[in-house]
Amino acid sequence: MSSTEQGTSSAAPAEPTTAPESAAAPEVPESFYYVHGKDKVVHKVSAGALQHSALIHGMISNLGYTEEQAKANPFPFENIDGDILQMVVDWCNQHKGKPTPPEDTNLPKQKEKLFDLVLAVNYLEIKELLTYCCKQVAMMVKGKSPEEIREIWMIPTDAEDEAAEKEAKKRAGKEAAGETAAAAGDAK
Amino acid sequence: MAFRGLPQTNVRAAQRSLDSDDDSPVFKKPKLPVKPFRLLDLPILIREKAMRLIAPIDLFDLSLCSRRMTKYVKSLRLEAEQHKIIMTKHQIMISVNFPGREVIWWDFKPFHARRIANQIRRIGNVVFTQSERVSDGTLNTGEFYCQYTDYEKGIAAVSEHFQKIFPGPKSIIINPFSFHELETLFSHEHMQSLNSLDICGFEQPSIKMMEEIFGKVTLKDRLSIKPVTEGDYVIQQAFQVQSFLELRSAHWMSREHLLQINCRVVEIYDHNFVSEDIEALAAKWKEDTSKQWEKFLFRWDSGRPFCFYNLDAEAWDETKRESHFIYKINQETRRIDCTDGFDMEREDGLLATLVLEQRDEHQFLHFLVFKERFPEKKRIAELPSKLAPLYTQLEKINREYHDNVTLERLLCNRNLNHEEFLETYQVWKNMFLEQGRVNTQGQQLRQEVFEKMRAIIAA
Numbered sequence A: 001m002s003s004t005e006q007g008t009s010s011a012a013p014a015e016p017t018t019a020p021e022s023a024a025a026p027e028v029p030e031s032f033y034y035v036h037g038k039d040k041v042v043h044k045v046s047a048g049a050l051q052h053s054a055l056i057h058g059m060i061s062n063l064g065y066t067e068e069q070a071k072a073n074p075f076p077f078e079n080i081d082g083d084i085l086q087m088v089v090d091w092c093n094q095h096k097g098k099p100t101p102p103e104d105t106n107l108p109k110q111k112e113k114l115f116d117l118v119l120a121v122n123y124l125e126i127k128e129l130l131t132y133c134c135k136q137v138a139m140m141v142k143g144k145s146p147e148e149i150r151e152i153w154m155i156p157t158d159a160e161d162e163a164a165e166k167e168a169k170k171r172a173g174k175e176a177a178g179e180t181a182a183a184a185g186d187a188k
Numbered sequence B: 001m002a003f004r005g006l007p008q009t010n011v012r013a014a015q016r017s018l019d020s021d022d023d024s025p026v027f028k029k030p031k032l033p034v035k036p037f038r039l040l041d042l043p044i045l046i047r048e049k050a051m052r053l054i055a056p057i058d059l060f061d062l063s064l065c066s067r068r069m070t071k072y073v074k075s076l077r078l079e080a081e082q083h084k085i086i087m088t089k090h091q092i093m094i095s096v097n098f099p100g101r102e103v104i105w106w107d108f109k110p111f112h113a114r115r116i117a118n119q120i121r122r123i124g125n126v127v128f129t130q131s132e133r134v135s136d137g138t139l140n141t142g143e144f145y146c147q148y149t150d151y152e153k154g155i156a157a158v159s160e161h162f163q164k165i166f167p168g169p170k171s172i173i174i175n176p177f178s179f180h181e182l183e184t185l186f187s188h189e190h191m192q193s194l195n196s197l198d199i200c201g202f203e204q205p206s207i208k209m210m211e212e213i214f215g216k217v218t219l220k221d222r223l224s225i226k227p228v229t230e231g232d233y234v235i236q237q238a239f240q241v242q243s244f245l246e247l248r249s250a251h252w253m254s255r256e257h258l259l260q261i262n263c264r265v266v267e268i269y270d271h272n273f274v275s276e277d278i279e280a281l282a283a284k285w286k287e288d289t290s291k292q293w294e295k296f297l298f299r300w301d302s303g304r305p306f307c308f309y310n311l312d313a314e315a316w317d318e319t320k321r322e323s324h325f326i327y328k329i330n331q332e333t334r335r336i337d338c339t340d341g342f343d344m345e346r347e348d349g350l351l352a353t354l355v356l357e358q359r360d361e362h363q364f365l366h367f368l369v370f371k372e373r374f375p376e377k378k379r380i381a382e383l384p385s386k387l388a389p390l391y392t393q394l395e396k397i398n399r400e401y402h403d404n405v406t407l408e409r410l411l412c413n414r415n416l417n418h419e420e421f422l423e424t425y426q427v428w429k430n431m432f433l434e435q436g437r438v439n440t441q442g443q444q445l446r447q448e449v450f451e452k453m454r455a456i457i458a459a
Helices: A054-061 A067-072 A080-094 A112-126 A127-139 A146-152 A160-187 B008-020 B044-052 B058-065 B066-076 B151-165 B183-189 B208-212 B255-260 B274-286 B374-400 B404-412 B417-436 B439-456
Strands: A002-007 A032-036 A040-047 B084-086 B092-098 B099-109 B119-123 B126-136 B141-146 B169-176 B192-199 B217-227 B242-251 B265-270 B293-300 B324-329 B334-335 B340-347 B351-359 B363-369
Touching: A002 A160, A002 B404, A032 A054, A032 A067, A032 B044, A040 A080, A054 A112, A080 A112, A080 B192, A080 B363, A112 A127, A112 B044, A127 B044, A160 B404, B044 B217, B058 B066, B058 B099, B058 B126, B058 B151, B066 B151, B092 B151, B092 B334, B099 B151, B119 B151, B126 B151, B151 B183, B183 B208, B255 B274, B274 B340, B274 B363, B324 B363, B324 B374, B334 B351, B374 B439, B404 B417, B417 B439
Parallel strands: B084 B169, B099 B141, B169 B192, B192 B217, B217 B242, B242 B265, B265 B293
Antiparallel strands: A002 A040, A032 A040, B084 B092, B092 B099, B119 B126, B126 B141, B293 B363, B324 B334, B340 B351, B351 B363
């Protein structure tokens, strides 16, 4: 379960609201952590759900935070868009303590969101979700012709690749020439 | 995630597609920046992970997008089990098989007329302007059809690309009389190193044709030449193959040539060999333990003398080997009666026999090496373990369906030996043939299992 609220700053997040736990709530109280993305919206996530992320799991395993400390120190992921982080948190909560099924149909179909999701999931090291995302990526070109694939994945043509390479070489040459000139100036 | 810069052409393309959605002349949609999925912007490991989940046929089309994509697909190192090129009068196609994955077919001459093929695929220097892709999930195949009449050039280009992205052993089946540019075809480097080559057809290929095919080719596993070949053209590749060599005519072959062969199974039909050559073959086998020979067949029609003067051999001794030599061909088990064979033993313990066999209108001389001296005994000893899961299956069926007749109950008995099983099976089969149908679902299920058991026992 997660909840979100617009935080005023990463240091002092607003009090997040918690949705009720499922009927079969564990007897031992579960510890919670807080994360926020680029939009500073704080998400409350249980330690169990966060175990999916190798990155966060590694970060929290040695902290030994109390509830208050955790609340006061949400993990900032400034490179992840808020809606993407929300998706990740939702997925982690949905699959908390459950064996992951071979297919996941809840992933975004829009390719622009999928791209960011892949990068976020890769950054957060969520192995199973990354595999689902990669499957989704692979499915984008199923049965498509080379021309269609080129459009879907924005693959440059050989001519475009060559032009880009030429441009890069030219730029590198200019930079090298600039550096040589600067070095010569320094020597004088 | 930061919005990434795009090449102008791609932005324009994306913008065009956005514009095309707008069908209202009055209300213009705001032109938002399009955030496309740029595969090449993914971290390398993620890109590779996603690409590994793409089916081979889609990877093939992906590789045709650009040289860079060809390189990326190649870097996945997805190996093919076999590349098969068929070039006959009625069939011109390439297939690429993968272990446990969809087969890719590229057909240059589809049997049935297809709907208009209008996809463009550039492969190497060849542009297939009329190509089409069809997938058949039932057969687990993905097929491409194309209309391109320069077959040799097309085959060479497509095959080379397949080889580049999915390396694997190549085999060719070719009727040389159906093609005029054999030299062009075999001048490509990737066509010169083959795993297997089958030459089919009835007409005798000319020396020029043979030279065009065999001039540069090296073979590894198999060579089969069905048509008669020129009497004095020496086929060097016959000495290279390791698994199977079949020559319809081998008049070019001298005794020295024969002894040079190092192939496991050899079949030679028309030849000039006499008994002394076969004696030399046996002597060579005895002295040279590096020879992998397992089975030689020579057509030896009656009239050709069959008498050995210097052969150090003995009559069949049942304590040393079984009466029959067992081998498999095209999934079928065959047996050669070697009761009248001339046996010889080698110092490494292997036993070989020379025996004449009458089959149909022809007589064949076999030189057979018994790698397993009692193969049938071994096979029968293994039967209980092979049949055990099927008996378990029968027990399960019997628990669920109580409709078995006496003969079926007998066939379900594990204590039945294999001969008793076959006899009972035959009686049961005849009973059902008389009835013309299987009565109940239980009987139908049992029948399927009995068929499998019979196939195992009678193999």
